Structures are given as structure tokens and as C-alpha cells.
Amino acid sequence: MLSSIEATAEALAREAYIADPGLCTSLFLALRMGKALLLEGEPGVGKTEVAKVLARVFDTTLIRLQCYEGIDVAQAVYEWNYPRQLLALQTRHDGAEPEEIYSERFLLKRPLLQAIDAANERAPVLLIDELDRADEEFESFLLELLSDFQISIPELGTLRARHRPIVIVTSNRTRELHDALKRRCVYHWIDYPGPEKELEIVRRKLPGVGERLAAQVVAFVQATRRQDLAKPPGVAETLDWAEALTHLSAHELSPALVDATLGMILKYQDDVDTLRGAVAAQILAELK
């Protein structure tokens, strides 16, 4: 149990995650109040990372539910193992009692049920990733789950969590989540990091990258975010680029090198066309 905002920051830092005071506060309060933490932000700013780091901090399993449009109870919670059930019904040993096909042996436990499984020794971290991709029906189902942490399976009964999981919900904001869900969670918007913080992240995650290259990469990416792009690069892209350049044995950026590797940070051809050549050279010149 983390006792204060400072303790939270320290625990995260020990696992190489640098969080700003706002995120530490939201995380601390969410844990303390037993509420889920809802992280919204552009893709690639480290929302999913938070859950992974938390699992390490609390030395527990990370259970991940990846949402998509149309996800429903069968994929998210449980499904009966129909082939096994049919087989059990059809192969009967003479004289023996027919096997109870609605028992745990025939239950396929999906992430949400895994998270509240009473067999868990300690509270797991439950990551509900990209909830905005799921539809509203699923959202209302989730809302119920987040309040009681119990699941009713008609043939089996109600299963309750012995240890309430630590819940992190992420959203890329391709649609607005409902107010009711936002109120059930502690909401936090994650922005792109500032230059010092991003440089610190590169240093920690990629210790082998040269100092000069790291500084230039970070400065360049920070500058591209100020351009009018369809999809500005996230922190993940910065790290990929730095790593790629290291593999190419580069020690500093040059216009030719930037043009050749622009695809590592920009994922839309329109954006690449906008930046490649003159604009990229201009940004590079301003860095020096």
C-alpha cells in the first residue's frame, strides 16, 4: 500500500517510469479510494506502460483486456467450452453419473473473470486497454462490474472477487466515454512529455544511446509535435527512432539521415511528405 504521493512517485521511479506530479497524485488517489484510474491521451504517451509498471511495483500479475468494437461478454468475461461439453454429454461411461457440464472444468475464463478469480493469491492489475474502441453496451456492462466486482453466470452462480483488482482503463479518445463511467474512475489526461522528461525517458530505457544523439532526437521530435501533422509522434516513436539510429551507428542527426528514417516517427504518408526535405532540414538547423 502506498502511503503518500511521494511514495508513489518513488515506487514508479524505481521501475524506470518517470511520472509527473499530476499522474502520481491521480494514481495515488485512485489506489487509496479503490477506484479505477482512467487514462486518456494521444496514442504513444505511455498509458499502457503505467499498468505494466504497477504490476511490477506490486509484484503481481498483469491481466490485459484489449477492447475492440463489438467485444462482448463471451470474449471479455467467459465462454463455455462447447466442444468439451458436447463430448462429455456424448461419451458416457456405463453406470456412471453424467458429468456436470456447467462446472468450472468447462468454463473458459477470459480476462475480466480472471481478474476476479477467487483463486488469485493477491490483487492483480487489470488493464482495460482502449475502451473507446468498444461500444456503449459494453461500457455499461463494465460500469456495473467496476462497482461490485462480481459476475453472475446463470448456470454457476455469482462469482465474487476475493482481492479487488487494481484497475487501469485507457482510452485514445476516438469517442467520448460516458459520464457515468468517468465519474466511477479517477480521470487523468496524459500529455506528451516535456523535453527534459522525454530525454530522461530515453536515457533510462535505452542506456546504450549516445548522449548527443539522444538530445538531438528528443529535440527534433518535440519540434515535430509543434508542426501541423495528422498524427504527431508519441514517446514510443521517439524510443524506436533512437534505437534504430543507434543500430545505424549514427552519432548525430543529419538531413540525409533524417529523410531516410522519417518513417520511424511519422506513420502517415501525408505527414512524411510535409516534413521530408526542406522542413526537416529547417528544424534540424534550428536545433544547432
Added chain:
Amino acid sequence: MGDDAFLKNILLFARTLHRVGVPVGLDQRLDLLRALAWVKLGSREQVYHTCRSMLVSSREQLPVFDMIFSRFWRRQLPEAPRRQTMPRAPRHRSHEQPFTIVTYMAFKARLGDEPIDVADKAGTYSPAELLQRKEFSALTPEELQRVRQLIQRLDWRVGQRVTRRYAPRRRGERLLMRQVVRDAARHGGVALRLPRQQRKRKPRPLVIIADISGSMEKYSRLLLQLSYSLARRLTRVECFVFGTRLTRITPQLRLRNVDRAIDQAARAVVDWGGGTRIGASLHSFNRRWARRVLGRGAVALVISDGWEHGDPQLLAREVRALQRRCHRLIWLNPLAGRTGYAPRAAGMAAAARYIDDLLPVHNLQSLEALAARLAALGDKVTR
């Protein structure tokens, strides 16, 4: 400051936030009071972050929150802060006389246009048929009211798309395994019935982007009425208006007064001397909103005459980008109703090839055609 006074101020701060449009419920205030017990009240930074975590529930609220927080905690209580761009809650709005399109048209009519009397053409078409064909710009206020009612009564529906959810259906493409096994359990392992399921269908969301500058305003006012008819049919509708800038008016339209919503928006986006910047407005839409509202196979409806004061190439690029991101791009142009119309204005000419359906919108008949087009949109993209 004693703890008691401090907590009183916190609640006052929460109430102030609520008044300027950041919704702060009772449960959030209680949570905030709980949370403050665990942080250092003397640290402004910790108090700031705690308030922010507990009271803010969307990114748009952050700038308002910051502003109110810094003004509030400067040790002087401000009088009711100036309202930001958030709409006021219904109970705070004053009840003025609405400026409706009827009074607007009457005003315009007084300026010199001869109101054409429908009865004059008796003998050729019936009054109802005449109303169908009459140009919107030539309607008298009474006729305009009638047309408005007729618009509401048209069968507005947007074509459906296939979702990824299943529902039981007799001739469905997949088996409903849960029921199959249950049936088998009853009959010693052999299922006697095979219930099936099929993918559910949902109406496509509709996004309306309407030009409200100059002469386009009256057409847009009429067409934005669509949003009610569609909302009743469970279609999601998002409405945006533009002149030299773009703004979203979906929440204001829900308060049921189209004219007031447009008047308010017009103050922000229409530059009376600046003409229309369709390209720049669409660019703004594509950057800030497209990703959020065009998902789920949406249909985009742009209402504009295409007279662009900005760069026509920019317009073409943005129309192309919009077309790529939606299921179907329908452009409504009142000029397209004139016989012999071909897109010649620089803006329309450049953008025309990226438009799926360029339709007129000058009279009731054209709107019926539009309704039919919307209802007929199918599953597949046919371009």
C-alpha cells in the same frame, strides 16, 4: 488559514467551477474532501493536483480549471468569473424572445423581395405541389413554417451498417452454441434444434458540416432541423457550423432551439467582411474532430455553395481527406438545383472529384431526394 475555513473555500471553489460549466457533482465534492485528508494541505502543488484529479473529467476542462484555480487561490474571491466558451445550464439562461427563422425571413422580405403568392399559379399545379418545388429563398414566412413542418415529417433514416455484435435470429449465419449445448444436454448429447444468430445492424452516424455565412445561412437553418428527426430514429448526429472558422454545435442543438444555437455560433465563426473559408474550416474539422466523430462508418453531409475565399487547392486536399475517412461524403449545394449547373467556381471545381454525391438542396423535392439517398446507403463502400 484554519482547516475549517480552507475546506469551506474548497467547496466554494468546486461550486465556482460548476457555475462556469465544469460539471462537478456532489459525489465528486465528497471524494475531494476525502482525498484532501491524505495530502499536504500546505503544498499548493499537491492541492492543485488533488483538485484536478477529483474534479476534472475531460481534457477540455483543463484550461478552465487552471484559470479558475489560479484566480481563486490568489487569496481574493472573484465575483462570478467571466463565462468561458462552455454553454450555460438551462436554468441560468434568460428567457428572451427567440429570433426564429420566421421573423428573419419576414425581415428579409420587408427589404424588397416580392413575396410570390402561391394562389397565382392556380390551374397549373396544386398548392401542395407548388410548395414542393418552390425555392426556399422565395418562400413567405407562412410557407416557410409549413415547409419546416413538412421537413420534419419526411422519412429521415440513415442507411444501416453491420456491427460486430450478434443477436438471435432464425436464419442467422452462425450457431448459438450456448442454446445448442443446452438442448443437447436435454437429449443425451444430441441437439435436436440448432438456434442461430446473426450480426446486428445499426444506423450509421451522421455528421453535418454546415456553412452559415452569407446566403448559406438560411439553407443551413432549415437543414439543421434534420438533426431532430434523425435523433428520434436513434441515429447519432453531430453538427458543426462554419464561416471563416469551425465550431461544434451538437450540444446546443439538443436544447431544441436551432435558431438560437446558430445565432450564438454565428458570433464566433462568421466574419461578415471575411467571406467563407471552407478549406480552412474543413482542415480544422479533419484535425480536431474527424477521428472522434467519423468512426463507425459515418456519413458526412457538407452544406455549402462552394464559394471559397481561401486557397482552392487546400479545399480540394481537405475534401479528399474527409472523403477518405467517412463511409460516404454527400455535398449539398443550393446552386446545384439550377438547370445547367456545373461546378465552375474554383473551390467546387477542385473538390468535385472527391465528393461522392453532389446534390441540390433548393426546394422540398430536393430534400425528398436527399432523404431517399440517405436511407439507401448500404453496407459496402461503392466509389
